[in-house]
Amino acid sequence: MKVSLAWSSPNPERTIAAAMRRCYSTKAIEEIETELEQKGPEYWKYLLSKALQDKSLDVLEHFVLTLLVEGTEDAEVGALARNFPYLRATRLNEADWLLTLNARTLVELWRDPQSKPFADMIVTELDRRGVCPIFNGLAFGARINAS
Amino acid sequence: MRVKLLYCTDLGALKRVLAQKGVPFDPEVMMDHVVYMFEIEDCSRVTTHQLVRHRAVSYDQESQRFSAATREGVVTPPSVQSNEAAYKAYDDALKTVYSAYERMVAAGIPKEDARYILPSAIKTKLVMTLNARSLMHMIWQRTALQAQWEIRELATTLHHLAQDATPELWTKIIER
Numbered sequence: 001m002k003v004s005l006a007w008s009s010p011n012p013e014r015t016i017a018a019a020m021r022r023c024y025s026t027k028a029i030e031e032i033e034t035e036l037e038q039k040g041p042e043y044w045k046y047l048l049s050k051a052l053q054d055k056s057l058d059v060l061e062h063f064v065l066t067l068l069v070e071g072t073e074d075a076e077v078g079a080l081a082r083n084f085p086y087l088r089a090t091r092l093n094e095a096d097w098l099l100t101l102n103a104r105t106l107v108e109l110w111r112d113p114q115s116k117p118f119a120d121m122i123v124t125e126l127d128r129r130g131v132c133p134i135f136n137g138l139a140f141g142a143r144i145n146a147s
Numbered sequence: 148m149r150v151k152l153l154y155c156t157d158l159g160a161l162k163r164v165l166a167q168k169g170v171p172f173d174p175e176v177m178m179d180h181v182v183y184m185f186e187i188e189d190c191s192r193v194t195t196h197q198l199v200r201h202r203a204v205s206y207d208q209e210s211q212r213f214s215a216a217t218r219e220g221v222v223t224p225p226s227v228q229s230n231e232a233a234y235k236a237y238d239d240a241l242k243t244v245y246s247a248y249e250r251m252v253a254a255g256i257p258k259e260d261a262r263y264i265l266p267s268a269i270k271t272k273l274v275m276t277l278n279a280r281s282l283m284h285m286i287w288q289r290t291a292l293q294a295q296w297e298i299r300e301l302a303t304t305l306h307h308l309a310q311d312a313t314p315e316l317w318t319k320i321i322e323r
Contacts, residue, residue, distance in 0.1 A: 006160050007156055009184070019274050022274045028149075058205065066180050085203070088179035096168055100179060100180040
């Protein structure tokens, strides 16, 4: 099986941080975005780590990924779609699929022993593409440290 | 009310993957893979209570546990605004409610408890992320003539923003 990233939400870590600030701020979104830009990635990291520690994973749902998954079986994708309702799968041909999921589902895949190898392939692809190094480090740190 | 599209899926990126696999672009199928993130500001909690009934959507909303409510931050329905007697009753009730809220907060009651008295008319802000299929269903239901005026206004705006950003996906007339 091969996993390649087709598309992901722009600036995912700042997007998660903005969703988190939305809950606690009365400001317009532009002001929240300006505040996040000024405070920079260290502040996004602080907010993300707080969300993960508090298990407030809803904010991760605003970071979405679409993947091309090549060389996989019907049953394998079927099990994923059944067990993870926020994951959408479309068969492109014999063994290739288009999958869309959010970062919360990715964390849930990672925590499920059966799905972890698949989650690991996605995280590796995100690492390779440099999409969300802060998020990967915080959410899948054990893997990063082990490799 | 103010609605802003924060981002949506780049259809070009999906098309490149489909072309690589020799699969034609089918808007009906791609609806599961195209997502939109919106900021919605200054609509009432009446409307967001209706909005969050739509499932498979991600919401994060301004919390009244932490932000203080103000008398200015309420929505007045046009039917009330245009009726002098009704508007007076509405305004009087809001003055009473907000006065009680402020007195409770001043007395040291946490905002999360004082908020129990706040009206559904209060303005709120939220971010919402959903795919095109869920958005289309939401728009189809909430632009119906029997839907309430405020959520109809919201659904119509969402439709226009999504259609402008991804016209190839919004080829059907779905507003009712």
